[in-house]
Amino acid sequence: SSARSSLCGTLHSNFLRRQLEEIGWKTPFPVGIDPSHTPYVTFDEGNATVTIGNGNEPGGKYHGMTPSDDPNVVHYIAHIYVFDQNDEIIANRNLGPFDPSPVTLTFSIPPGTTSVTAYQFCNKHGLWKGDKTAVPVQHINNAMSNAGNRLDYGYKCSLHQPDKICFMSHHADMIRRQFYLFNRYTPFNKVIDAPNPFVELLAESHSPIIE
DSSP states (O other): HHHHHHHHHHHHHHHHHIIIIIISSSOOOOTTSOOOGGGGEEETTTEEEEEBBOOOOOOOOOOOOOSSSSSSOOOOOEEEEEEEETSSSEEEEEOTTOHHHHHHHHEOOOOOEEEEEEEEEEEEEEEEEOOEEEEEEHHHHHHHHHTTOSSSTTTTTTTOOOOGOOOOOHHHHHHHHHHHHHSSSSSTTTTTTTHHHHHHHHHHHOOOOOO
């Protein structure tokens, strides 16, 4: 749907914004910088699996998932998503710090898909991009024959409500980002920070209201 496509594009655009704002890079990190952050794609009977890290190789390492209420400790993969050859997002998974490692996303290959490129966003280390990977012919054929039996094709970028167990880790990550971007561990407060013109400007549109 158009709403879903718009949400998919918004997710990717937001990760690119954070990559520049928080990391200082205009583009995702490419393959070769840190294999433990790299998304790798494998295929099986019309399905594809994205795995973060190369722990299956000698000396390799999977990316860990570390929940914590300490802003300096919390560290996890927040999202995995996949583009096809037309730069359309065909699969997406939201993750929480309590998800087990290795972190994976398995999805049915949509009919007509000839190549996939996987991305992942790490809460601390930003956006990472895997190699553009051609879909082997046998898996393209399997995707066509299994077109009526999609595993998850259709909910790629649906809105996500995190589990309650993750709330404190998510809060810690927001505090970490607050310090990194604004050099403070406390939230902005319309009353306390009123002399700050930045807070004055954004106070009305950014202040939460409980009804």
